[in-house]
Amino acid sequence: MIRAMGLLQSWGGFGTSIASFIFLWDMIRRYCPPELIRAFDKWARRIRSFFYPYIQISISEFMSNNLKPHDAYAAVEAYLSVHLAKDAKRLRAETVTGGSKLVLSMDEHERVTDEFCGVKVQWISGKLVQRESKYLPELERKYYKLMFHKKYRDMVTDIYLEQVIKAGKEIQMRNRKRKLYTNGHSKTTWSHIVFEHPATFGSLAMEVEKKQEIVDDLLMFRESKDFYARIGKAWKRGYLLYGPPGTGKSTMIAAMANLLDYDVYDLELTSVRDNTELRRLLAETTSKSIIVIEDIDCSLDLTGQRKKKPPEEKIEKTKKEVSRKDTEESGSRVTLSGLLNFIDGLWSACSGERIIVFTTNYVDKLDPALTRRGRMDKHIELSYCSFDGFKVLAKNYLRLDTHPIFESIEILMRETKIIPADVAENLMPSSLKEDAEKCLLKLVEALKQAKQLMIKKEEESALSEAKMKQAADVLQDKEDSIDKM
Numbered sequence: 001m002i003r004a005m006g007l008l009q010s011w012g013g014f015g016t017s018i019a020s021f022i023f024l025w026d027m028i029r030r031y032c033p034p035e036l037i038r039a040f041d042k043w044a045r046r047i048r049s050f051f052y053p054y055i056q057i058s059i060s061e062f063m064s065n066n067l068k069p070h071d072a073y074a075a076v077e078a079y080l081s082v083h084l085a086k087d088a089k090r091l092r093a094e095t096v097t098g099g100s101k102l103v104l105s106m107d108e109h110e111r112v113t114d115e116f117c118g119v120k121v122q123w124i125s126g127k128l129v130q131r132e133s134k135y136l137p138e139l140e141r142k143y144y145k146l147m148f149h150k151k152y153r154d155m156v157t158d159i160y161l162e163q164v165i166k167a168g169k170e171i172q173m174r175n176r177k178r179k180l181y182t183n184g185h186s187k188t189t190w191s192h193i194v195f196e197h198p199a200t201f202g203s204l205a206m207e208v209e210k211k212q213e214i215v216d217d218l219l220m221f222r223e224s225k226d227f228y229a230r231i232g233k234a235w236k237r238g239y240l241l242y243g244p245p246g247t248g249k250s251t252m253i254a255a256m257a258n259l260l261d262y263d264v265y266d267l268e269l270t271s272v273r274d275n276t277e278l279r280r281l282l283a284e285t286t287s288k289s290i291i292v293i294e295d296i297d298c299s300l301d302l303t304g305q306r307k308k309k310p311p312e313e314k315i316e317k318t319k320k321e322v323s324r325k326d327t328e329e330s331g332s333r334v335t336l337s338g339l340l341n342f343i344d345g346l347w348s349a350c351s352g353e354r355i356i357v358f359t360t361n362y363v364d365k366l367d368p369a370l371t372r373r374g375r376m377d378k379h380i381e382l383s384y385c386s387f388d389g390f391k392v393l394a395k396n397y398l399r400l401d402t403h404p405i406f407e408s409i410e411i412l413m414r415e416t417k418i419i420p421a422d423v424a425e426n427l428m429p430s431s432l433k434e435d436a437e438k439c440l441l442k443l444v445e446a447l448k449q450a451k452q453l454m455i456k457k458e459e460e461s462a463l464s465e466a467k468m469k470q471a472a473d474v475l476q477d478k479e480d481s482i483d484k485m
């Protein structure tokens with residue numbers, strides 16, 4: 001009992017001494033000149049760091065000077081959620097925006113250990129609650145603190161942190177929902193929706209070798225960061241896709257985006273007011289993206305003047321005419337030189353990889369300046385459906401590798417031309433009950449009709465040629481008889 005009382009008394013004495021020390025310390029700080037306090041703090045920090053050999057690095061959720069989210073924080077969070085969150089005892093489960101998958105991250109004040117090249121580092125999660133002024137609500141700022149022994153300072157700051165950020169960004173890239181950006185309807189900025197086009201190179205009707213060549217080219221481009229840096233060129237590649245309507249140009253762009261896991265920027269040139277706006281829109285595009293300008297030949301007159309189209313094209317391209325009208329209303333002034341400047345110049349100022357794709361139905365009409373190699377590195381023709389292409393579609397639409405009707409289809413395909421879009425339409429069962437054979441017969445019928453139409457057209461053109469020749473002969477005869485007179 002006496003011993004217990006003695007213990008209590010000595011604890012009481014200790015408490016009083018601490019309180020007196022705090023009081024004294026407060027007095028000193030209040031009445032001492034600030035220079036003296038600063039010098040004291042400096043020395044105190046030095047002494048503490050001498051006995052306390054750990055370094056701490058904080059990475060906060062928002063930039064310190066504004067409320068912009070900090071990229072590095074998001075990357076660290078992604079890294080920790082995949083590599084270390086499982087070691088934490090208290091976890092936070094959240095869904096990524098627009099996704100249904102739960103992502104786990106460390107809850108506040110959790111601590112996990114990571115090991116890198118035999119060096120152990122600790123990550124601590126925390127939260128600061130701040131109030132900028134008494135009139136503003138409290139702000140929560142989450143942060144991650146990295147703690148390690150000072151003898152590993154260079155290794156952690158130069159190598160480890162860089163690798164964490166890189167790995168985190170890769171994880172973010174994998175988890176993100178890809179986007180399709182558009183600037184249509186006379187908008188001056190990009191708006192986006194989630195990009196969920198199901199097309200793949202596997203589902204594209206095209207000759208196998210040609211398809212493989214394009215896939216190899218794209219994959220090589222994606223892995224060529226060091227190569228482009230070595231040769232001192234911007235990391236970009238231009239593709240020109242050309243061919244009649246309905247041959248799969250848009251489908252191929254979707255397949256490219258899916259293969260590379262890139263976003264798509266569908267640039268509607270007719271909605272862009274002038275070169276300045278074009279430059280701004282393009283500067284806003286992000287890395288790992290495909291910038292698409294469809295129907296480049298008729299989106300705009302690239303010299304800045306309005307363009308007159310021949311009548312037959314007008315009929316074929318009613319849709320594009322409408323968008324051209326929009327241009328006239330919106331007064332677009334994008335010029336060929338503006339576009340070329342951007343292709344050549346702007347890229348070099350943008351970091352990261354980008355692909356630009358132009359599509360056209362009329363490749364011969366394009367200005368050679370636009371399509372020359374270096375600007376458009378790869379020219380890809382998408383043409384009428386081959387038998388190889390048909391087999392891809394039959395496999396996808398009807399799950400058929402072979403069928404006795406295939407032989408007649410092959411013969412008919414050699415004799416006539418049909419676009420993949422028409423083949424696909426015929427192979428699409430019109431009801432759940434419609435079987436594969438019926439679809440194949442529908443296609444045979446369509447091919448026969450296409451063949452008849454082709455023969456008729458050939459006859460008509462032969463006839464008009466004969467008529468023209470006859471007229472020319474009559475004219476020649478007349479001229480000859482005049483000469484004789």
Ligand SMILES: Nc1ncnc2c1ncn2[C@@H]1O[C@H](COP(=O)(O)OP(=O)(O)OP(=O)(O)O)[C@@H](O)[C@H]1O
Nearest residue numbers: 203204205244245246247248249250251420421424
């Ligand atoms: N090569 C192809 N492989 C698979 N499907 C195709 C192919 N070509 C066309 N299709 C089918 O036809 C439809 C129209 O094709 P798509 O829009 O890609 O053609 P396009 O060449 O871009 O036409 P346009 O020049 O009019 O823009 C697609 O939805 C797709 O189902």
